[in-house]
Amino acid sequence: MNVLSVRGLTHVYGQGTSSEAVALNNCSFDIEKGELVGIIGHTGSGKSTLIQHFNGLLKPTSGQILLNGKDINESKKSSVESRFKVGLCFQYPEYQLFEETVGRDIAFGPKNMKLDEEEIKKRVLKCIEYVGLDESYLEKSPFDLSGGEKRRVAIAGVMAMEPEILVLDEPTAGLDPQGRDTVFELIRQYREKTGSTVIIVSHSMEDVARLATKALVMNKGEVAMFGTIDEVYSKADELLTMGLNVPQITRIFMELKKEGLPINGNIYTVEQGVNEIIRLKKEGYTL
Ligand SMILES: Nc1ncnc2c1ncn2[C@@H]1O[C@H](COP(=O)(O)OP(=O)(O)O)[C@@H](O)[C@H]1O
Ligand SMILES: [Mg+2]
Secondary structure, three states, X not given: OEEEEEEEEEXXXXXXXXXXXXXXXXXXXXXXXXXXXXXXXXXXXXXXXHHOOOOOOOOOOEXXXXXXXXXXXXXXXXXXXXXXXXXXXXXXHHHHOOOXXXXXXXXXXXXXXXXOHHHHHHHHHHHHHHOOOOHHHHHOOHHHOOHHHHHXXXXXXXXXXXXXXXXXXXXXXXXXXXXXXXXXXXXXXXXXXXXXXXXXXXXXXXXXXXXXXXXXXXXXXXEEEEEEHHHHHOOHHHHHHOOOOOOHHHHHHHHHHHOOOXXXXXXXXXXXXXXXHHHHHHOOOOO
């Protein structure tokens, strides 16, 4: 079942002015329930503009966004509902933390949904755990936390709305490698536990390969590719023309394959590469 369908979506900023810019041009695709989609694309390709349509924050210049088959811009009511059904976490979300305590910050979304106190409390406790922090954090000021912790609290605040679709715009931007791995692992676990659909914007092709079930490639405001990781990443040359590089490890193994080594499938991560080398050695190949 498609949880989200985008139909002929076009978005023009500043229409009719001298600074008119077509950010999205006739984009169409369907996302199935439970999928983890990685949106990749060069800076300025329209990724952020695209995802801000998913919860009605931006309105299409033309085209439609369907949530469970229903146009979210059809009425005021469906538009408001989409705000809660699609949880959008902006890039650098920690800049939007403003409450006195971490607990209150996470509770902000659920409060807006007019849930009762008990339900809010339950969700806050669950979500602080989802992001790998313990209860002792709830009484702290968000401003006393490290950068990585702030980011996790901000993500917990969106998770607490229990959205059908969790959308994250570059959730690991500006984090060190360890912080990045932690955030990705938490997102992976969240999806496993909740079965939610997750959409992640990322400029790291390796991270998307590691995490996502499907990749959507944006190029100059258009959907250039959408498919499984294998389908998309096998078009390395085409991706290169869009300013995207498949992971170096993938290139190395593609070249080895061309040289005649019987490489199994495609290799996207260092771990997969190591396992493949071990397998080849066991089969008697010298590398
Ligand atoms: N608020 C805005 N006003 C005018 N143009 C914008 C605005 N936001 C983005 N753009 C333009 O729209 C295009 C797509 O931007 P964006 O969606 O931010 O891309 P990405 O997230 O892939 O970097 C770019 O050309 C950008 O300059
Ligand atoms: Mg962006």
